[in-house]
Amino acid sequence: MKKGKLIIFEGGEGSGKSTVIKEIGLRLKKKKIKFLITREPGGSRAAEKVREIILNHKLTPLSQLLGFLLSRSIWVDEVIRPALKKGTIVLADRSYPSSYVYQGLVGGIDLAKIHRWHGEILSGIETSMVVVLDVDHRRGLERSKSTGEVNVFEAKSLRFHKKVNRGYLRLAKKYRWKVVDANKELGKVIERCWQLVTKEINR
Numbered sequence: 055m056k057k058g059k060l061i062i063f064e065g066g067e068g069s070g071k072s073t074v075i076k077e078i079g080l081r082l083k084k085k086k087i088k089f090l091i092t093r094e095p096g097g098s099r100a101a102e103k104v105r106e107i108i109l110n111h112k113l114t115p116l117s118q119l120l121g122f123l124l125s126r127s128i129w130v131d132e133v134i135r136p137a138l139k140k141g142t143i144v145l146a147d148r149s150y151p152s153s154y155v156y157q158g159l160v161g162g163i164d165l166a167k168i169h170r171w172h173g174e175i176l177s178g179i180e181t182s183m184v185v186v187l188d189v190d191h192r193r194g195l196e197r198s199k200s201t202g203e204v205n206v207f208e209a210k211s212l213r214f215h216k217k218v219n220r221g222y223l224r225l226a227k228k229y230r231w232k233v234v235d236a237n238k239e240l241g242k243v244i245e246r247c248w249q250l251v252t253k254e255i256n257r
Contacts, residue, residue, distance in 0.1 A: 056141045057138070057141060058137055058138035058139065058140065058141045058142045058143065058144060059138075059143050059144065059182035059183075059254060059255065060134065060138060060144045060146065060179065060180070060181050060182055061143065061144065061145055061146065061181075061182055061183045061184075061185065061251060061254060062146045062148070062149045062150075062151060062181060062183070062184045062185070063075055063145065063146065063147055063148070063184075063185050063187065063247075064148060064149075064151045064152060064155075064184060064185065064186045064187070064222060064231070065186055065187035065188065065189060065194075065222060065236060066189060066191055066194045066195075066215055066218045066219045066222065067194050067195055067197075067198040067207065067208050067215060067218075068189060068193070068194030068195055068196065068197030068198035068199075069187035069188070069189040069194050069236045070187055070189065070197075070236050070240065070243060071147050071148070071187055072093075072147055073240065073244075074187065074243060074244055074247050075091055075145045075147055076091070077244045077248075078145060078244070078247060078248055078251055079091050079145060081248060082143060087143060087255070088140070088141065088142050088143065089142060089143040089144070089145060090133075090137050090142050090143070090144050090145065091145050091147070092129070092133055092134075092144060092145070092146050092147070093146070093147040093148060094122075094125070094126060094129055094146055094147065094148045094149045094152070095108055095109075095121070095122055095125035095126065095129070095148075096125065096129070097129040097132075097133045097146075098128055098129055098132040098133050100128050100132070101125040101126075101128040101129045101132070104121055104124055104125040104128070105125060107121060108121040108122065108125070109205040109206060109207070110205060110206065111206065112206055113206075115156075115157045115160075115161025115162060115163055116157075116161075116163060118156070118157055118161070119153055119157040119161070119163060119168065122152075122153050122157070123153075123171055123172075123175065126149065126150065126153075126172075126175055127175045130175055130176060130179065134146075134179060135178075135179065138179065143255060145251075149181075150168075150172045150175075150176065151184055151186075151222075151225065151231070153168055153172070154168055154169075154221075154225055155218055155221040155222055155225060156207070156218065156221075158221075159217070159221035159224065159225070160214065160217045160218055160221055182254055183231075183232060183250065183251075183254045184226075184229070184231040184232065185231070185232045185233075185234060185247060185250055185251075186222045186223070186226050186231050186232065186233045186234070187234050187236035187243065187247075188219065188222065188223065188233050188234065188235055188236055188237075189219075189236040189237055190219075190237055191212060191215040191216045191218070191219045192212060193237065194215070194219075194236075195208065195212065195215055232250050234246050234247055234250070
């Protein structure tokens, strides 16, 4: 059986992750490639309950991180491990890179600690690729808020979101994550992401 792959899409608020993932899913379906679209925090019934708490309550960075770790552990056990075992291409809307940026670089929690905790949760799981959709923080926030509901992260200041964007670019350079300019026309963004995904699948 062909080995599954975990491909994570990251970026600041309103970077277009969900839209891009949905389109890639449609293309994989046409090619009859087995795939799964999931999101983090959430992705399973129990993890979604934790998501509601994290996104709708003002918590300290440490409390946020602990909530994410709980949700992520459930998600890995109930969704990711079984999917990868079946040879599925998993397209994830956020995961542990978000914690490295939001609670780590921006929230002030030591990255080494975050890395150790995730080493336990993700034991035996290899991330095939992380794609960062890099959008101007002002533009992204406008997109995000235009959808209606605003969660605790979207409600943060422009300064906060600027730090988030810088954090993603800093870690992308360090960990060799792929960066896609999400300020461009949506069709071009989708096409570039599709190129990266197909290259990774065929690798």
